[in-house]
Amino acid sequence: MTRLRRGEQRWNVALKVVRVGRPITEEQAKPERAKLASVGAELVLHPYQGEADLIAAVADADAVINAGGRFPATVINAMTRCRVLVQGSVGYDAIDVEAATARKLPVANLFDYCIEEVAEHALTLSLACARRLTFMQDAVRSGLWRRDWAAMRERIGLVERLSTQTLGIVGFGNIGKLVARKGGGMGWRILAADPFVDPAIGPQHGVEVVPLERLLAESDIVTLHVFLNQQTRQMMGAPQFALMKPTAYLINTCRGPIVNEAALIDALRRGQIAGAGLDVFEFEPIEDNNPLLGMENVILTPHTAVYSRLALELNRMQPFDEVVRVLSGRYPRGLVNRALRGQLPLADG
Template identity: 40%
Template sequence: MTEKRIIATPRQLPGALAGILRAKYEVREPADSVAAPGEFAGYAQGAEAVFATAFDDMDKAFIADLPESVKFIASIGVGVDHIDLEAAKARSLMVSNTPEVTTACLADTTMGLIIAACRRFREGLDIALTGEGRGMLTPESWGQRVTGRTLGIVGMGNVGKEVAKRAKGFDLDIIYTTPRPSAEIDRAYNARAVSLDELLKQADIITLHCPLKPETHHLIDAAAIEKMKPSAVIINISRGPVIDETALIDALKSGRLFTAGLDVFETEPAPIREDLYSLPNVFCLPHIASATWESRSAMAMRVLANIDAYFEKGAPLDRVA
C-alpha cells in the first residue's frame, strides 16, 4: 500500500472535514487552534499541499518559508486576497479557491442588508430591546423605502448578477460598473452599465461585489463618498478594505451618508471597530454571508474536489495561480 499524501493546515479543521481528509491523506494540524508564529513550516515538512482559509494570511514571507515539498495551496472560499499570488507563482505553487458555491447565499445576504440598512432595523432593534412597544415615530428616525429606487452594483460578476435578479422583485432601477460590460448583461438584468463616477452620483443604494486588489483598495474613500447622495445607502459583502472605514465613519456621523450595511471589515481578523459598530445607522454582520449549511457544505466538497484533482491529475479544478 502506498503512503498517504500529506496535507498541512495552519489551523485546526472542523471535525467532519478533517475526518474526510484523513480517510485519504495524512493531515498535519497545529496542536492549538492556530499555528504559532514560525511553527507551521516545521510540521509542514514533507507536505505537498496546504489547506488554507480566508483567515490564514499567506504573504510573501509565509510563502518563502514554506518547505520545498509544498506545491499546492487549496483555499476554501472565493476570495484569494489573503494569498500573495505573485509570490506563489514565483515559487511555481498552484493555488485554488472554491468559486460559485456561495453565490446564492451572498446575494441573499446582500438583499437582507439592503432592507435592514434602508429601513434602519438596527435602530428599531435598539428601541425594541428597551421594552418599548412602539418607536421611531418621528420623521428624523424614519427609514427609506427600498422599492423603486436606483441600485448601483459595483462588480457585475456572479454575485452581482444574482443580486440584480433579486432586485427585480423590488422594482429597482439597476445600474452597474464592471471591467467587462455587455449588451447581454443589460438585456438579461434590465440593467445599464455606467462609469464608477456616474454610479456613485446616481445610485440610492450601492452594493460592493468586487475582489480586493491594489486598484480596489479604498475604492470607496472620502472622495468617492463626496460624490454620493447624502441619502445614499452603502452595502459591502466583498472585502473590508474596499472601503476606507475612517472616511465611512466620518460620513455616517456627519449625515453625509444615510446608512451602511456591512458583512466585512477593514480590521479583520481583528475585532470590528467600536466606533463603527456602535453607530446607530450601521447594520453589521460578523462576516456570515456564506454561513449557511448549504454554502459551507458545498465549499467543503469543492475544496476536497480540488485536493483530489491535484493529487490524482496534477492540477486542481479551480486553479487561480
C-alpha cells in the same frame, strides 16, 4: 512519515496534505481523511501560529489547504513539494498569488460555495437599510410607537418605494450577477460598475454597466462585491463618499479593507451618506471602542454573510475535492492563477 529530498520519488509513502488554520476535531476530519485516502494521501491538521512555524509545517507537503493562515512569498518559496494550494474561501488575499505563479504552483479558491448566501445577505442588508428596519424595531421596543405616533414617524423618517430607487453593484462577478438577478424582482433600477466587464452584457443581466463615478452619484444603495487586492484596497474612501447621495447607503459583504473605515465613519458622522450595512470590517473582530458600534444608522453583522448549513458543509469539503483533483492529475475547478493552465502536467475536466 519518511522525509525525501526534492526530486526523489515516493514509493509506498502517503502523500502529505496539510490543512492550516481554524481547528477541526478528529471526528469532523473523518470524511476528509477518507476522501484523501482514495488518492493515497494523509491529512495533517495544523493550527496557524505564525510564519516560521508554518514554513516548517508545509515545507514537505504535497498539497496545502488554507483555512486561516497567511501565505506570503517566503512561505510559498519554502513549499518545494507542493502541487496545489487551496484557499478555503472565495477571497484569496491571504496568498501571494504572484509568488505562487512564479513557482508554477496552482492556487485554487472556492469561487462558488457561498455565492447564494452572500448575495442574499447583501440584499437583506440593503432592504433593512432602505426600509429603515432598525428604526422601526426600536420604535416598538422603546415604546415610542405606543407613546407618540407622530414622534415615531419623525424618528423613522421617510421611506422610499424601491421601484423609485437605484441599486448600484460594484464588482460584477459571480456574486454581483446574483445580486442583480435576485434583486431584480424588487423593482430597483440596477447599475453595475466593473472595469473588467463589457458594458454590452448589461441588458442580459438586467443592469446598465457604467463607470464607478456615475454609479456612486446615482445609486441609493451601493453594494460592494470585489476581490481584495492592491487595486481595490480602500477603493471606497473620502472622494467616493463625496460622490454619493446624502440619502444613500453603503453595503459591504466582501472584504473590510475595501473601505477606508475612518473615512466611512467621518462620512456617517457628517451626514454625507445616510447609513451603512456592514458584514466585514477593516480590522476583525471589531473592537469594542469602534464608533460604528454606536451609530444607529449602521447595521452590523459578524462576518457571517456566508452562513448556511449547506455553505458551511461545502466550505469544509470542497477544498479536499480540489486537492483530490490535482493529486489525480487534473486542474482544480477554481484555478486562480489561470496563466498556469496548459503549463502544468494536468488535464482539464
